[in-house]
Amino acid sequence: xxxxxxxxxxxxxxxxxxxxxxxPAIAALLVLFMQIECNSKWASAVFVGTSxxxxxxxxxxxxxxxxxxxLGYYPLIKTLFDKPKNKYISLLIKSVFFTVVIVATxxxxxHVFGISTELLEESEKFFVxxxxxxxxxxxxxxxxxxxxxxxxxxxxxxxxxxxxxxxR
Numbered sequence: 001x002x003x004x005x006x007x008x009x010x011x012x013x014x015x016x017x018x019x020x021x022x023x024p025a026i027a028a029l030l031v032l033f034m035q036i037e038c039n040s041k042w043a044s045a046v047f048v049g050t051s052x053x054x055x056x057x058x059x060x061x062x063x064x065x066x067x068x069x070x071l072g073y074y075p076l077i078k079t080l081f082d083k084p085k086n087k088y089i090s091l092l093i094k095s096v097f098f099t100v101v102i103v104a105t106x107x108x109x110x111h112v113f114g115i116s117t118e119l120l121e122e123s124e125k126f127f128v129x130x131x132x133x134x135x136x137x138x139x140x141x142x143x144x145x146x147x148x149x150x151x152x153x154x155x156x157x158x159x160x161x162x163x164x165x166x167x168r
Contacts, residue, residue, distance in 0.1 A: 002030045003049035010054040013063035020060075021135075024067035025142055032075035032146060036153060037161070040076060047072045062109065069105040070098070071142075078146065091140065098139045099132060 006027040013023040027050060035043035051068045058064050081097065084090045 002034050002046045006030050006050035007053045010058050013060045017060055020063050024063050024071040028071045028075055035075055043076055065105055065109050070101050095136055098136050
């Protein structure tokens, strides 16, 4: 059910292509909830299933690429990045991770899959680093929001959700 809902969310990227990053981020939240309520194996299955089906049926491949390369599995590895006791080291690790993954993702999308990046090709040289920095800021905000959502879920919603889905 989570896979089907994630694919429907990913399909909405074709209707709203301006939300290239937001839609995969929303779909990735289902991986987070599956990890909380079940375990990492089930959450991984949601990520893989959503990735495969989205790659086949979603026409807007840039959003699918962002989901597969970065945001879809991020809830699974987020705990590794949060382990360092020093929050600045944790932020540095997350920043390096994002920068490497996003640059590699766009390189693969442009050179392997031939996805058009006219805006990047026609822009001034300073524009790409500015986009990476803005993307990094958005990613770090997403990470913080995910942490806060997880805390809120544990404190306020988990009991209600479990009662709702309790077997009778």
